[in-house]
Amino acid sequence: MRTDSVMDLSNPTVQKCPWEAYRALRDEAPVHYLPEVGMYVVSRYEDICRIVRDSERFSMRKPDKGFLFRTDAAVQYYEDHGLPRYTPLSSDPPYHTDFRSRVEPFFTSSRIRQWEPYLRDLIEDLAHGLDTDQPVDFVRTFCFPLPMSVMTVLLGLPLEDHALLKHYTDVWVLPYSHAMTAEQEMYVAEEGVKLQRYILEHLEAKRRNPGDDLLSLLVQTRREDGSPLTTQEMVGFAEQAVVGANETTQNGLAMAMCAMIDTPGLEQRLRQEPKRIKTFVEECLRLHSPTAGMYRFATEDVTLHGVTIPKGAAVHLRFAAANRDERQFEDPDRLDVERRNAGSHVAFSHATHHCLGAPLARLELNLSFQVLLASRQNFRLARGADSYDYVPGLALRQMAYLWLQSDPLATAPA
Numbered sequence: 001m002r003t004d005s006v007m008d009l010s011n012p013t014v015q016k017c018p019w020e021a022y023r024a025l026r027d028e029a030p031v032h033y034l035p036e037v038g039m040y041v042v043s044r045y046e047d048i049c050r051i052v053r054d055s056e057r058f059s060m061r062k063p064d065k066g067f068l069f070r071t072d073a074a075v076q077y078y079e080d081h082g083l084p085r086y087t088p089l090s091s092d093p094p095y096h097t098d099f100r101s102r103v104e105p106f107f108t109s110s111r112i113r114q115w116e117p118y119l120r121d122l123i124e125d126l127a128h129g130l131d132t133d134q135p136v137d138f139v140r141t142f143c144f145p146l147p148m149s150v151m152t153v154l155l156g157l158p159l160e161d162h163a164l165l166k167h168y169t170d171v172w173v174l175p176y177s178h179a180m181t182a183e184q185e186m187y188v189a190e191e192g193v194k195l196q197r198y199i200l201e202h203l204e205a206k207r208r209n210p211g212d213d214l215l216s217l218l219v220q221t222r223r224e225d226g227s228p229l230t231t232q233e234m235v236g237f238a239e240q241a242v243v244g245a246n247e248t249t250q251n252g253l254a255m256a257m258c259a260m261i262d263t264p265g266l267e268q269r270l271r272q273e274p275k276r277i278k279t280f281v282e283e284c285l286r287l288h289s290p291t292a293g294m295y296r297f298a299t300e301d302v303t304l305h306g307v308t309i310p311k312g313a314a315v316h317l318r319f320a321a322a323n324r325d326e327r328q329f330e331d332p333d334r335l336d337v338e339r340r341n342a343g344s345h346v347a348f349s350h351a352t353h354h355c356l357g358a359p360l361a362r363l364e365l366n367l368s369f370q371v372l373l374a375s376r377q378n379f380r381l382a383r384g385a386d387s388y389d390y391v392p393g394l395a396l397r398q399m400a401y402l403w404l405q406s407d408p409l410a411t412a413p414a
Contacts, residue, residue, distance in 0.1 A: 010036040012392035022321035031307040039314035043321035045328040055092040058296035068175035074185035082193035086236035109359040135382030138402040147249035156213025168195040176395035254399040255288035276337040286345035289320040376406040
């Protein structure tokens with residue numbers, strides 16, 4: 001039996017390289033209590049899929065206090081100066097089903113495909129930032145501006161605000177580290193209220209002059225009884241949309257680039273067989289899940305694998321561990337661009353809570369590697385072992401930077 005320290009996902013050292021921890025959790029403690037953060041970790045694929053479908057016993061409703069924010073002051077600041085922090089898609093049926101049906105038409109695969117020409121042009125422009133002999137931080141040069149620019153446009157916000165929105169999203173996700181000080185919690189609340197006010201200002205502008213964008217959809221949406229969405233619902237969903245779009249795609253791009261570099265011969269094969277890019281993307285999402293895990297809350301005592309999860313307890317569904325479960329994926333730690341079930345990963349969650357923006361994220365990732373492989377070659381780490389690093393965090397797997405070099409395709413040596 002491994003020691004609990006090996007399986008301590010709250011430890012930044014474990015977070016940086018969690019693969020041993022994931023194997024230990026799946027094999028020895030598929031339901032494991034983390035006292036450091038006060039939650040139960042579930043790590044096997046089948047268990048996670050079952051829990052996601054069981055909203056009666058495992059709810060998405062967070063406790064009013066003490067989960068993301070441990071200090072009353074930060075929660076009260078939201079209530080006094082803005083709106084209580086709220087994410088309508090992080091809810092249970094039937095409310096979740098109804099709300100999602102109002103916004104889902106904006107994210108269908110067919111509608112997202114209409115954005116492909118814009119996305120390809122944007123990606124080609126960003127790829128020019130790699131046209132240099134000097135090391136380039138791929139995260140800052142490419143991975144950050146792509147999803148933030150796209151979601152800024154989709155929401156109907158000024159494109160020049162994408163850097164400001166990136167700042168807000170970086171702050172918004174800090175509570176998911178479960179390691180904030182009281183001062184940091186207040187900072188998150190203050191910046192969170194600023195983001196809410198920013199969104200409210202633009203929602204009001206869309207009421208006066210609607211367009212073909214997501215904020216306009218929100219202000220024009222009506223329920224079956226004719227009532228509009230509440231202000232809290234609109235602001236909460238807009239926050240969730242911009243944060244979700246940024247985190248999944250930004251970190252997915254960076255980690256996919258690392259995976260391509262680390263796998264001998266893969267870059268050349270993807271260039272020669274571009275049809276493999278689709279499976280490559282799915283394998284990278286499976287192996288390096290940007291959303292490492294999310295939460296449910298037990299509505300009653302539940303016993304799983306001999307461990308009783310008490311009513312009210314937080315349950316951390318470790319998607320990243322499930323995506324390497326040998327019970328579901330043969331030779332799970334290997335990147336296999338011919339894997340037939342690569343797309344059955346849970347990097348975007350599962351069932352009714354499957355990520356609404358998954359079609360957009362997949363399109364951005366696929367187009368990015370199509371363009372990059374058509375214009376550059378010999379992608380490599382620029383500084384050896386210190387070319388990249390990860391941001392400590394429990395729920396998200398984020399790359400802080402990724403220093404690369406590459407060569408123009410036309411003139412690079414064979």
